[in-house]
Amino acid sequence: MNPIIHYIKQTLQGYYPDSEAASLAKLLLVQVFGFSVLELYGGKDRSFSEKERKQLDDILIRLQKYEPVQYIIGTEGFYGLSFEVDEHVLIPRPETEELVDWILKDNKEPGCRVLDIGTGSGCIPVALAKFLPEAAVTSWDISAEALRVAGRNCRRNEVNVKLEQRDVLQVVPMNEQYDIIVSNPPYITEKEKMTMEPNVLDWEPSLALFVPNEKPLLFYSRIAELGASILCPGGKLYFEINREYGAETVEMLARLGYHGIELRKDLSGNDRMIKAIR
DSSP states (O other): OOHHHHHHHHHTBTTBOHHHHHHHHHHHHHHTTOOOHHHHHSOOOOOOOHHHHHHHHHHHHHHHTTOOHHHHHOEEEETTEEEEOOTTSOOOOHHHHHHHHHHHHHOOSTTOEEEEEOOTTSHHHHHHHHHSTTOEEEEEESOHHHHHHHHHHHHHTTOOEEEEEOOTTTOOOOSOOEEEEEEOOOOEEGGGGGGSOHHHHTTSOGGGTEEOTTOTTHHHHHHHHHHHHHEEEEEEEEEEOOGGGHHHHHHHHHHTTOEEEEEEEOTTSOEEEEEEEO
């Protein structure tokens, strides 16, 4: 075993399972320290400078505090693109890639008007702007810090997204019309905190995660009501959802007059995505 990988695994022993520590070691060596495949797997030794050793030890201390490695590295991949991430935004998840993939495969007409609600890192609106031809993409978030990160990710991926600081619970619709609304809003109830890993609970922004126990559909019902005003006839609403509330979300959308409602599971077999037509 590469001696540096062994050192990283040993330092993280008791904090992470061996397999996860090994994955973290390889990720750090490639993305932070520029190791090649030969240096990782070919038995070719490479000594660390004093500066590199200090940098590594600082990173390992942060990992021992369960800081997500994506925040330490500062980037995360999403749908083939690279995104800057920090403690002001959620780390993009594979489940959200599935939602984006559904939208892209479902909407091939050029020039559609898209509204993303809950910008975060910008992963959803940036990916849609990148791969939907001539789409006009707007994205809202209540967090000024998140919008700054999203703005940098727009420039990083060379797309044009109109970013607006708006609170969807307070916004009053103006003369706006969209063909698509998409949202991955806060949906974890407070009671679910006890089941969460510390790298999420202690580090990712609670503003983007949690809703009250008594209002699990707080954002979904508000966005669906808003969609009744600002979606054009036949417009589509897409949600990423809490897997525990798939049926309830479908029922809420039906009550509000949406049709063609489709609930999809993610690759792990959990209820995760919904599409509804206005």
